[in-house]
Amino acid sequence: MTIGFIGGGNMATALISGLISSQKFKPAEITVYDIDAVKLKELSNKLGIVPSNSITELEERVDIIVLSVKPNIMPQILNNLNGYNEKIYISIAAGITLDALANGLGSDKKIIRTMPNTPALVKCGMTVITPNENVDEGEIRLVEDLLSGVGETVRLEEKYMNAAIALHSSSPAYIYMLIDAMADSGVKYGIPKALSQKLAAKAVEGSAKMVLESSEHPMRLKDNVCSPGGTTIAAVCDLEKTGFRSSIQSAIDSCVNKAEEMSK
Known part of the structure; x- marks a missing residue:
């Protein structure tokens, strides 16, 4: 199992650090792409993850793709993704709905909208997750198990996601x-x-x-x-x-x- 992060900001770094320290993933099983080459090199040197040269390369290489970019650039990122039916796409961007993600990736893709928080860095995180109808129960449990390495997870209807952001993520x-x-x-x-x-x-x-x-x-x-x-x-x-x-x-x-x- 491999995982890739598009975007290497604070939240992504917290999740990556937690996944490594909890031994859910080895550094070599984690790929990261970031438009900032300096930041990407620093992240690779610090955590030992595999840097990627492009979004396309990352998407082809990994099983799970985490969209860890700012909401305002998410549309641009979605336009650069091919969207593979067998892969799981996880968004951690505030305010980006499942419908918006499906519009970019395809309505038949496996998409999970999540909202973690930065205490994931010390394994005390709380992540709210909302999967779409294409993600089966086994895949949801797989993602929950992975995220359990950085704290707790809870499933929540999407209509409550914005309130949850205010309560636990911000x-x-x-x-x-x-x-x-x-x-x-x-x-x-x-x-x-x-x-x-x-x-x-x-x-x-x-x-x-x-x-x-x-x-x-x-x-x-x-x-x-x-x-x-x-x-x-x-x-x-x-x-x-x-x-x-x-x-x-x-x-x-x-x-x-x-x-x-x-x-x-």
């Missing part, structure tokens, strides 16, 4: 902003930045793990931290007063709206 950026803001506050009160950052990041990591592994509602977990008249409830009340939750929801609305705009 959201690491929101979390990084939260961690950085907390770390800066630690610096404000005299704690070195590196330690402040670690304290904040571990709090996020542990809190997320409690949500995932506990049967408690997140708000109940929040209540468990808040002692009457204590420091935590004072902070929580200030967050409510300044619109913390509504700001998060507004950001997600903006993300969904942008994804829907890109889908048109």
Whole structure:
């Protein structure tokens, strides 16, 4: 089994690194094409993958083709693909629908629309997948197994994909902003930045793990931290007063709206 990536950006690099470290693929079984020759050489030197000279060469060489390019250049990429019935085409581009992919590749092609996230780099990724009707159950499970090397996968109807993008694919950026803001506050009160950052990041990591592994509602977990008249409830009340939750929801609305705009 071989896999190829058209586009060697951050998300592709995260997925490739995860696939190699999880031993789902050997570097020699991974081919990458990128229009940026310097970036491609750096990626090859760093991870040991096989560089490809063209999209056509890559498509002919591998069994699974991952379309890991920016949404705005996807139409150009699709125009350069031949579309083979026996191969599986996986898109990780936000806002590009199955219909749009089928229009470019052919309605009889095996296409899976996915949306991973960058924590795949540390095997903590979450990938949402939506296959078209040409992909059989065995092939879906094969792709799920491959992606399990970089985290978890979940199947979702395509109509929910744009909301999922906002919740899990774009959201690491929101979390990084939260961690950085907390770390800066630690610096404000005299704690070195590196330690402040670690304290904040571990709090996020542990809190997320409690949500995932506990049967408690997140708000109940929040209540468990808040002692009457204590420091935590004072902070929580200030967050409510300044619109913390509504700001998060507004950001997600903006993300969904942008994804829907890109889908048109």
